[in-house]
Amino acid sequence: MQICVIPGDGIGPEVMAVATAALRALAPDLTLTEAEAGWGVFQRTGVALPAETLAAAREATAILFGAVASPSHPVPGYRSPIVELRRTLDLYANIRPTIGPGVDLVVVRENTEDLYSGRERLEDDGNTAIAERVITRTASARIVRAACELARTRQAAGHPGKVTIVHKANVLRVSDGLFRTVALEVAADFPELTFEERLVDVAAMQLAAQPQRFDVIVTTNLFGDILSDIACIHGGGLGVAASSNLGHGRALFEPVHGAAPDIAGRGIANPTAALNCVVMLLEWIGRPHAAERLRRAMDAVAAAGIRTPDAGGDATTREVADAILEQLTTHA
Ligand SMILES: NC(=O)C1=CN([C@@H]2O[C@H](COP(=O)(O)OP(=O)(O)OC[C@H]3O[C@@H](n4cnc5c(N)ncnc54)[C@H](O)[C@@H]3O)[C@@H](O)[C@H]2O)C=CC1
Ligand SMILES: O=C(O)CCCC(=O)C(=O)O
The missing domain is CATH 3.40.718.10 (Isopropylmalate Dehydrogenase)
Incomplete structure (x- = not known):
């Protein structure tokens, strides 16, 4: 089964790195393919949602989407790739x-x-x-x-x-x-x-x-x-907060948050929303046991006080991720 991962911009790649590591640990048989979308790829190529990305998304059973940094002013040729994906894939x-x-x-x-x-x-x-x-x-x-x-x-x-x-x-x-x-x-x-x-x-x-x-x-x-x-x-x-976008046997899972330019690159983004997307994805593909394992690992790490600043702690994204991955390897 193929999962298309679209990290995007800002904290998107930071939290998607954690999400894909968890997904690999929980479901090593899945094939993960990575594709580009967003402001970064638009600035490089003039296209915010490249045709290869759309093709990879269409081929996949499910899509994990990070976040994109769409500008708040009109830019000729730029359309929000997430809005486009939702509509194009219905x-x-x-x-x-x-x-x-x-x-x-x-x-x-x-x-x-x-x-x-x-x-x-x-x-x-x-x-x-x-x-x-x-x-x-x-x-x-x-x-x-x-x-x-x-x-x-x-x-x-x-x-x-x-x-x-x-x-x-x-x-x-x-x-x-x-x-x-x-x-x-x-x-x-x-x-x-x-x-x-x-x-x-x-x-x-x-x-x-x-x-x-x-x-x-x-x-x-x-x-x-x-x-x-x-x-x-x-x-x-x-x-x-995590969300699923559902339609016609296909699903895209994305955090509700955006690219968070105010904290991007500082290594303090909360990966919980992205990990909750993995929980939703695992449930949707019919793997409730793996979903429950991830949920338990996240609860244990939060209960131990290993939290990012937005959640009242002082841990980095990496520290939260490492603690969760360690829980996953020690509690099968
Ligand atoms: N689905 C998507 O790709 C979305 C993209 N955006 C885009 O993101 C950019 C920034 O938008 P904003 O209005 O600032 O919304 P935002 O959701 O990116 O950030 C709002 C506030 O929440 C904080 N925050 C968000 N996610 C966080 C996380 N995982 N950990 C810790 N703190 C977090 C941010 O630091 C910021 O203070 C814009 O270009 C917007 O177009 C916004 C919403 C959804
Ligand atoms: O920034 C973008 O490209 C789209 C943000 C839109 C949004 O917040 C949502 O529809 O969930």
Whole structure:
């Protein structure tokens, strides 16, 4: 089985080095191939997502993605490679779980459209910027269905079976109006679940203040991007949060965090989010025992106080990685 590893920029390669070492230790039979994407390769070659990378991603059963450092200003020819990968491979369901004290929730984020469709332009001699927000019935229905199926699976494991549909249909009456209508239609197919609606602003407030109210949240792309960063506060922060991007028998696993230019190159990035991606990947390829071994190793190392600064410790990425790898070799 082939796994495509895309380290990317900034701390991406730092945390992916730890993730691949753990994956090699836990599943030595897997074939890991490495591919480039991001700002670094764009600066060298003028292409942010090279054709070879896309081909390697297509060939692989699963993809591990680090992070890329996309600029915050328009650069001709540059498009975010992660947004491109999600769309091109039709990885339509972005699953972002948070587990913390009293909190166990999942943000299910639509991953292929909304304001991430790349339809932006300048008009009026550059004085008016327009971004098109695309919401389709098909994409809305499949993401809500994915959220409901997840809520049902979680319900069987003792969770409340509650889906919160988050939108802003009171203002975005046409686009989020369609998302809401379709969501309520799909909800009717899941009588065993309970549903509630929240406008995104109040959802953000409640997610910050009362995260234990939520089980599964389903929403559009940009809202999901923002809400999942809020949610991850309750699970140890960006250094910990991992996500899966699922679609059509293929999956891409990535930390929720970005390239973290403020700490890149200092050797203090928290590899936990990347390692949680490995846990998710192992579970997804049907190796729960290996996933559990990694989870236990990470818990033991954190409990021993070997943590990076963002998690309240003073260890380096390398020290955390070495301690986890040692746990893996001593506890089969
Ligand atoms: N999926 C991706 O590839 C993503 C890429 N980005 C890109 O990353 C760049 C930086 O974006 P930011 O807004 O700064 O978000 P960021 O997630 O890279 O960093 C936000 C803050 O969290 C900290 N942080 C993040 N991950 C950490 C880790 N593993 N260990 C310790 N501290 C960590 C950073 O040091 C920073 O203070 C931008 O170019 C952005 O476009 C941002 C989010 C996702
Ligand atoms: O920086 C980039 O290229 C994309 C960052 C987008 C993002 O945060 C997400 O969609 O999860």
